Amino acid sequence: MYPQPFEYVRPESVGHALELLAQHGADARPLAGGQSLLPLMKQRLATPRVVVDIGRLEDLARVEDDGSLRIGSLVTHAAIEARDWPAPLALLYDGASVIGDVQVRNLGTMGGALAHADPVGDWGPVLQALDASVRIGSARGEREVPVAELFTDAFSTVLGPDELITAIDVPAQDAAATGAYVKLARRVGDAGVATVAVQVRWAGDGTCASAAVAVGAAASVPFRASEAEAFLAGRTLDEAAAGEAARLVQAALTPFSDVRGSAEYRRDMVAVALTRALGIASRRHAGERVEAGYG
Amino acid sequence: MTSPGPFAYVGKPTPSREAPRFVRGRGTFVDDIKLPGMLHAVIGRSPHAHARILSADGSRAARHPGVEAVVTSPEHVELTSPFRPGRYASGLGTHVPEYAMAAGKVRYVGEPVCALAASDRATAEDALSEIEVLYETLEAVTSPAQAVAPGAPLLFDEVGSNEVWRNAISYGDVEAAFREAEVVVRHTLSMHRYSSTPLEPFACVASYEKGGGTGALTVWCNAQAPEVIHDALRETLGIDDVRVVITDIGGSFGQKIHLIRKYVVITALLSMRCGKPVKWAEDRTEHLMAGGHACGQEFEVEAAVKRDGTVLGLRVREVDDVGGSLSTATIHFTNKLNNLFNTYRVGAISLEGTAVVTNKCPVVPNRGIGKPAMCFVWERTMDRIAAELGMDRLEVRLKNVVPTGAFPYTTPSGNIYDSGDYEGLLHTAAERMGYDELKAEQARARTDGRYLGIGIAMGIEPGGRNLSRDLALLPDVKGIPGSGGTSGATLRIERSGSVTVTLGVPSSGQGHETTAAQVVAEVLRIPPERVRVASTFDTTASPWGGASTNSGNNFHLYEIGAVHGAATQLRDKLLALAASVLGLPADELSFESDGVVRSKADPARKTGLVELARLAYNNTVLVPDGMEPGLQTTFMYRFPHAQPFAVPDEQRRVRAQFTFPASVHMALVEVDVSTGRVDVLRYLVVGDNGTIINPGVVEGQVIGSAAHGISVALGEAFAYGSDGQLLTRTLRDYGKSTTLTTPSIEVEHRGMPSPFTPLGQKAAGEGAAIPSPAAIASAVEDALEPLGVRVRDLPLGPESVWRLINGLPERVFD
Numbered sequence A: 001m002y003p004q005p006f007e008y009v010r011p012e013s014v015g016h017a018l019e020l021l022a023q024h025g026a027d028a029r030p031l032a033g034g035q036s037l038l039p040l041m042k043q044r045l046a047t048p049r050v051v052v053d054i055g056r057l058e059d060l061a062r063v064e065d066d067g068s069l070r071i072g073s074l075v076t077h078a079a080i081e082a083r084d085w086p087a088p089l090a091l092l093y094d095g096a097s098v099i100g101d102v103q104v105r106n107l108g109t110m111g112g113a114l115a116h117a118d119p120v121g122d123w124g125p126v127l128q129a130l131d132a133s134v135r136i137g138s139a140r141g142e143r144e145v146p147v148a149e150l151f152t153d154a155f156s157t158v159l160g161p162d163e164l165i166t167a168i169d170v171p172a173q174d175a176a177a178t179g180a181y182v183k184l185a186r187r188v189g190d191a192g193v194a195t196v197a198v199q200v201r202w203a204g205d206g207t208c209a210s211a212a213v214a215v216g217a218a219a220s221v222p223f224r225a226s227e228a229e230a231f232l233a234g235r236t237l238d239e240a241a242a243g244e245a246a247r248l249v250q251a252a253l254t255p256f257s258d259v260r261g262s263a264e265y266r267r268d269m270v271a272v273a274l275t276r277a278l279g280i281a282s283r284r285h286a287g288e289r290v291e292a293g294y295g
Numbered sequence B: 001m002t003s004p005g006p007f008a009y010v011g012k013p014t015p016s017r018e019a020p021r022f023v024r025g026r027g028t029f030v031d032d033i034k035l036p037g038m039l040h041a042v043i044g045r046s047p048h049a050h051a052r053i054l055s056a057d058g059s060r061a062a063r064h065p066g067v068e069a070v071v072t073s074p075e076h077v078e079l080t081s082p083f084r085p086g087r088y089a090s091g092l093g094t095h096v097p098e099y100a101m102a103a104g105k106v107r108y109v110g111e112p113v114c115a116l117a118a119s120d121r122a123t124a125e126d127a128l129s130e131i132e133v134l135y136e137t138l139e140a141v142t143s144p145a146q147a148v149a150p151g152a153p154l155l156f157d158e159v160g161s162n163e164v165w166r167n168a169i170s171y172g173d174v175e176a177a178f179r180e181a182e183v184v185v186r187h188t189l190s191m192h193r194y195s196s197t198p199l200e201p202f203a204c205v206a207s208y209e210k211g212g213g214t215g216a217l218t219v220w221c222n223a224q225a226p227e228v229i230h231d232a233l234r235e236t237l238g239i240d241d242v243r244v245v246i247t248d249i250g251g252s253f254g255q256k257i258h259l260i261r262k263y264v265v266i267t268a269l270l271s272m273r274c275g276k277p278v279k280w281a282e283d284r285t286e287h288l289m290a291g292g293h294a295c296g297q298e299f300e301v302e303a304a305v306k307r308d309g310t311v312l313g314l315r316v317r318e319v320d321d322v323g324g325s326l327s328t329a330t331i332h333f334t335n336k337l338n339n340l341f342n343t344y345r346v347g348a349i350s351l352e353g354t355a356v357v358t359n360k361c362p363v364v365p366n367r368g369i370g371k372p373a374m375c376f377v378w379e380r381t382m383d384r385i386a387a388e389l390g391m392d393r394l395e396v397r398l399k400n401v402v403p404t405g406a407f408p409y410t411t412p413s414g415n416i417y418d419s420g421d422y423e424g425l426l427h428t429a430a431e432r433m434g435y436d437e438l439k440a441e442q443a444r445a446r447t448d449g450r451y452l453g454i455g456i457a458m459g460i461e462p463g464g465r466n467l468s469r470d471l472a473l474l475p476d477v478k479g480i481p482g483s484g485g486t487s488g489a490t491l492r493i494e495r496s497g498s499v500t501v502t503l504g505v506p507s508s509g510q511g512h513e514t515t516a517a518q519v520v521a522e523v524l525r526i527p528p529e530r531v532r533v534a535s536t537f538d539t540t541a542s543p544w545g546g547a548s549t550n551s552g553n554n555f556h557l558y559e560i561g562a563v564h565g566a567a568t569q570l571r572d573k574l575l576a577l578a579a580s581v582l583g584l585p586a587d588e589l590s591f592e593s594d595g596v597v598r599s600k601a602d603p604a605r606k607t608g609l610v611e612l613a614r615l616a617y618n619n620t621v622l623v624p625d626g627m628e629p630g631l632q633t634t635f636m637y638r639f640p641h642a643q644p645f646a647v648p649d650e651q652r653r654v655r656a657q658f659t660f661p662a663s664v665h666m667a668l669v670e671v672d673v674s675t676g677r678v679d680v681l682r683y684l685v686v687g688d689n690g691t692i693i694n695p696g697v698v699e700g701q702v703i704g705s706a707a708h709g710i711s712v713a714l715g716e717a718f719a720y721g722s723d724g725q726l727l728t729r730t731l732r733d734y735g736k737s738t739t740l741t742t743p744s745i746e747v748e749h750r751g752m753p754s755p756f757t758p759l760g761q762k763a764a765g766e767g768a769a770i771p772s773p774a775a776i777a778s779a780v781e782d783a784l785e786p787l788g789v790r791v792r793d794l795p796l797g798p799e800s801v802w803r804l805i806n807g808l809p810e811r812v813f814d
């Protein structure tokens, strides 16, 4: 299938890209890795008149690491998968490694995935659990929005039509923190039916000082499960604690149904994913090397 | 019997002839064909599952710059004739004309309703939305139960019921079997809609030229059965001068026999309207919506059993969900005559069934056509019997299989199983799998809360084709619609001594060129590299090849039979010619390697292929009187052992097919009982394909078809909403397994040559797709045995298994 006719522009700089977006407003779409935009255009579900190809803007493709982390919006899933992350950032590897297939990971970008705001996207929960925020630029200026506040509904964000995500900022993590992202899916490479990212700060006695719990692929937007987080703080992460946390997550959830999974299945799988993610985070805390993957 | 052979080339792993071409991107597929002035077509499809077409207006689209031809459904019906009803709908009472486009009504989402051709594909897509089709939507029926409920909307008013067909057949004394039964085992079973999703969807280029009579039409398409296209174009367009060319095909699996004809007709009609060549290439979503599905089949099964596990008889009631067309309504039922008794020596069976139309994609032949479901019925029932009698699943099968000494074995329905050693297959599989050790491991794993399961299934892969089979079900039909069938091969020995082969079928990637070259090499004693097999099929150049419909399975019988026959004829002719050249009687000559013919008595007296070929073509005065010059021949193969029961006798016994390879599949799975996910840890196929010509080719067929059957069992499935919308419009949504979830498949050959074929070969194609769904079902049930789970329905995607574990009903989409 072929997209509707459109104009193609390749800006020379980030500034130029922002000018073009300001100029064309809602008629324009930025093109990053094209893994979501192009299929939508081919099905004529997206019909931009102007495509602004930001894909070669080197300034957006860098990772800066000085304690806190700045990931350029064009950094690909594959680049994140390939990097050697310290233990407290293992979530980034977990997330990247379960996105689609090799081809998609080679081209798809973190900024594009966040802007696309697919309810089954993997970066939403992972970055929420790391307290990340996105830097947003436009001809009007710059702003920073926590990933937890980026998504307004399925496929909707707070981004204006003239705005670009320029980078994702991940704050420095506690040196002893560990986390895990578990994606339950029908099969390898498929979209999730329930995904959970946890990031645990450990107290000296091995209990959980605090935990971030983010849930994806179950509701229209990924969300932080604050009741479960409050419950886990200060506890020993045993089976009973995980079970109660899972119950609290389920209570806060209105899952959707699609061909991959019914609402009732998703509700149950959120509990399984949470329990497994907490288990893996604990084992990682104990120094084990464990793949989180598809749980 | 004596085994054929020893062989010089047959059975040896020779390098593939076609693989390098494909791997290097040098194949020629329909979409690679570019003709001067060629236009590009798109098809407009129904967005509704069930609606009346009120009007269609293509005038605005026709004015779109670049558009050169538009056809809408009402015009199409005016301009063309309906297809003639074919054998996939044998025995339907009421005939409803079917055209390439919907006529008056649409009955499934994606049914073609209009088409146009423009200067390029993008323009064509732009213009398509300008064709205005107005519908009056009707309520959709999406399940057989809904379709036959009182007051359900009718798909075909002319038929008067959505249950369009009902039939029953029985062999042996079924009532007596149930009277004598010590135990009756009952259950309901079902298999779902799936497809083989060939990598290359449908494609066609049509080029019409006006001229004498009805004009001349050439089509290039990726249909697997050229004669279906030939017939369709003549029937619907009334053109007599039709040429069908088929280049490389990216997979067929039966999908490309039937529905593809609609699109070839539409593309040809566009070409006729504008007088230019037109190309059409289907996209993936179109193929998933409207390219044809395997039939959803539901069963009620009862088995009459003795306490020692002996099965006395089986009663099967079947309901087929055939979708929104009558043209293939009965094939999933009739085809069950082919493996009606599977591998078992059981005396009585009754099969009763209905075909129900629904507002879903029409069903088509697909990798086994009903045979995977018949095998599923038998194999699930064998497991059930084992469970109810407390027997081992292997033991129940050993008790009931046709014993090794009983071949050739005639089943009560008249199939003659040529050769086999089912007990040997079962024992070999159990040994190689380590069945007893696995059972111990399973017990240990259970104590750790891990759920391992061992699956067993066995099946036959009937090969050969007998069109008169359906008469067994239709005793009122008079006359023979065709028994058996024939396929040809043309061989020419070139003056260089190399050989050119033309086959009556195209190839869909099953290695036909490799296999055919090897057989020629065997007969003519030349290296296979000296044999060139045409990779393009062309009705103006190729011999007839209707018998095999290009299935890998039938190819090994018909085309190989034809190639063997033609090569043997040429070999005899070479001997006769050599006898004349050397002045010796032919029986004093020996045919040696590299085409040397030598006197047995005086080895110095010899001649060879090159010398004989030059003579045969250029020195015809030296060709003996009465002998045709040249070294070219066409051999038409007929299955030589089609009697008895080539046509049904008074007990309705008929040979549905002619050779019967068999295999035993064993699977080791682990079920994650929290998520319902099934991982296949090991998968083994021990098979009997008779004499294997090319081990790599046969192994490829086994692995490919097993991988598909496993994916079918583990969750690939078409899903419809209650409004008849297809919910699985991409391969990702559809849930096809990828290489990452497909286990490595171990294959062991335990070939028993067929006494009925020239090389002892049997069919080798779709075989492993037949028992594999049952093998996975068996393994999952075994894994979940401690939880009391019974597996009756496919597919077994994670949510389905989770539902079984939690005692929840099957999911229904809304």
Ligand SMILES: Cc1cc2nc3c(=O)[nH]c(=O)nc-3n(C[C@H](O)[C@H](O)[C@H](O)COP(=O)(O)OP(=O)(O)OC[C@H]3O[C@@H](n4cnc5c(N)ncnc54)[C@H](O)[C@@H]3O)c2cc1C
Pocket (backbone or CB within 6 Å): A029, A030, A031, A032, A033, A034, A035, A036, A037, A038, A039, A073, A098, A099, A100, A101, A104, A107, A108, A109, A110, A111, A112, A113, A114, A115, A116, A118, A120, A121, A122, A123, A159, A163, A164, A165, A166, A189, A190, A191, A192, B732
């Ligand atoms: C087969 C397949 C499988 C997939 N599987 C997964 C999966 O398992 N998990 C998962 O998370 N994702 C999956 N994806 C989606 C993938 O992650 C995409 O890469 C991602 O959704 C979009 O990133 P992109 O760089 O390709 O963006 P594009 O497709 O170029 O753009 C996507 C959208 O974001 C906008 N956009 C792009 N960049 C920016 C920016 N910097 N600022 C503002 N707006 C921007 C575009 O205008 C467009 O609307 C899959 C995709 C495919 C095709």
